[in-house]
Every structure is written in C-alpha cells, then in structure tokens.
Amino acid sequence: MATNGKAGNIVWHKSSVDKVHRQELLQQKGCVIWITGLSGSGKSTLACTLCHALYSKGKLTYILDGDNVRHGLNRDLTFKAEDRAENIRRIGEVAKLFVDAGVICIVSVISPYRRDRDACRALVPDGDFIEVFMDVPIEICEARDPKGLYKLARAGKIKGFTGIDDPYEPPLNCELALPPKGNSCASPCEMAETVISYLEEKGYLHA
Numbered sequence: 194m195a196t197n198g199k200a201g202n203i204v205w206h207k208s209s210v211d212k213v214h215r216q217e218l219l220q221q222k223g224c225v226i227w228i229t230g231l232s233g234s235g236k237s238t239l240a241c242t243l244c245h246a247l248y249s250k251g252k253l254t255y256i257l258d259g260d261n262v263r264h265g266l267n268r269d270l271t272f273k274a275e276d277r278a279e280n281i282r283r284i285g286e287v288a289k290l291f292v293d294a295g296v297i298c299i300v301s302v303i304s305p306y307r308r309d310r311d312a313c314r315a316l317v318p319d320g321d322f323i324e325v326f327m328d329v330p331i332e333i334c335e336a337r338d339p340k341g342l343y344k345l346a347r348a349g350k351i352k353g354f355t356g357i358d359d360p361y362e363p364p365l366n367c368e369l370a371l372p373p374k375g376n377s378c379a380s381p382c383e384m385a386e387t388v389i390s391y392l393e394e395k396g397y398l399h400a
C-alpha cells in the first residue's frame with residue numbers, strides 16, 4: 194500500500210485515461226516552462242506573449258504567475274524565505290498536475306532560491322522542466338519599476354525585497370537564458386520565439 198505525506202492509509206487511484214491519452218487528444222506533450230528572474234525582468238510579459246503565441250498554434254497552456262497565485266492558493270504566504278519556499282513548492286506541485294494533464298504550464302515567479310527551483314524540477318519527468326532565466330541586470334529592472342516597488346524598497350518601505358535586501362540566486366544550468374547573448378534588446382515576441390523553437394526541437398508541440 195503506497196502512502197505519502199502526513200496522512201496514513203492513502204492509496205493512489207489510477208484512471209483508465211492517462212497522460213498518454215490526454216497528450217494524444219491535445220496533440221502536444223505536457224511540460225513546465227519555469228521563468229525565473231528579478232521583479233521587473235519581464236517574466237509575466239514573456240509568459241503572456243508565449244501563451245498567446247502557442248494559443249495561435251493551437252497549443253494549450255496555463256500560466257501560474259506568482260502575483261496571481263498569491264491572490265488565492267498562496268494568499269497565506271509572506272516573502273520571508275520559508276514562505277517563498279512554500280510558495281514555490283505549492284506552485285511546483287500544481288505545475289506537476291498540469292504536466293500530467295498534458296498541458297504546457299508556464300510558471301512566472303521570482304523563485305529566488307536554487308534549491309527550491311531544483312526541487313520543482315525533480316517533481317516532473319526528466320526533460321519536462323524547462324528553466325528560463327530572465328538574465329536582466331538589476332539596474333534595468335529598477336529603471337523599469339512598473340509597480341514602484343524598487344522605489345519603496347530603496348526608501349526602506351518594503352523590507353526583504355529581492356535584489357535589494359533579499360537574495361536572488363541565478364540558475365547554474367538553465368535550459369535557456371534570455372535575452373540571448375548578443376541581442377540584449379530582444380523583444381518579448383523574439384524571446385517567445387526562442388522558447389517555442391526549443392519546444393519544437395524537443396518534440397513538445399506534437400503528441
């Protein structure tokens with residue numbers, strides 16, 4: 194009897210319709226596109242652009258954006274390190290369900306700790322976790338400051354802001370770093386095309 198977590202006496206129920214059937218129905222393979230980077234680095238913009246471009250190709254995606262998930266599922270969590278870890282753990286588990294559903298799950302979260310991101314990678318089959326690092330210097334993110342949060346953080350009105358007085362650990366072995374080297378002004382559409390080319394090459398856009 195397989196059990197897991199804190200509860201005992203729980204047994205996995207298998208359905209006659211599984212991931213392979215769902216992927217066949219959708220004509221794609223489930224995967225996670227995990228977009229990590231500083232606030233203002235363009236995570237949400239890339240997520241939406243990618244979602245739209247894949248929708249135009251008839252591919253089903255779902256975006257899990259940090260800001261949005263913190264309005265519901267993760268509304269009980271703050272920005273201290275253990276809450277960020279729990280935020281990422283829950284999002285990773287939800288993303289795993291989307292992968293099993295055959296959906297291309299686009300996650301856009303700061304996810305500042307390498308250990309937390311690696312734990313999410315380990316939840317899905319090899320290759321299905323595509324880590325995309327928004328490699329944008331903090332000076333640029335801060336200059337953009339669309340929500341005025343860097344200004345508040347510099348003024349000491351937000352404590353523990355990522356990149357100011359809280360850490361961000363860049364990936365060591367990500368699948369993609371954007372914008373690509375030599376094209377630091379790449380538009381969101383160009384970056385989305387880079388991700389789509391990767392998905393195409395790895396066979397995720399076909400069953």
Ligand SMILES: Nc1ncnc2c1ncn2[C@@H]1O[C@H](COP(=O)(O)OS(=O)(=O)O)[C@@H](OP(=O)(O)O)[C@H]1O
Nearest residue numbers: 232233259260272277280302303304305353354355
């Ligand atoms: N202290 C602090 N540090 C960083 N970010 C902060 C903070 N307080 C609020 N915000 C806003 O919350 C958004 C990040 O949420 P995430 O769930 O992606 O963060 S994390 O992955 O748990 O670190 C982030 O959204 P993005 O700007 O889209 O990244 C901010 O708008």
Ligand SMILES: Nc1ncnc2c1ncn2[C@@H]1O[C@H](COP(=O)(O)OP(=O)(O)O)[C@@H](O)[C@H]1O
Nearest residue numbers: 231232233234235236237238337339379380381
């Ligand atoms: N490739 C890009 N080039 C220039 N500006 C961008 C690009 N991507 C996003 N932006 C702008 O940067 C700001 C932050 O983008 P956003 O997607 O909200 O970042 P994040 O989700 O990482 O906080 C927004 O004003 C957005 O319009």
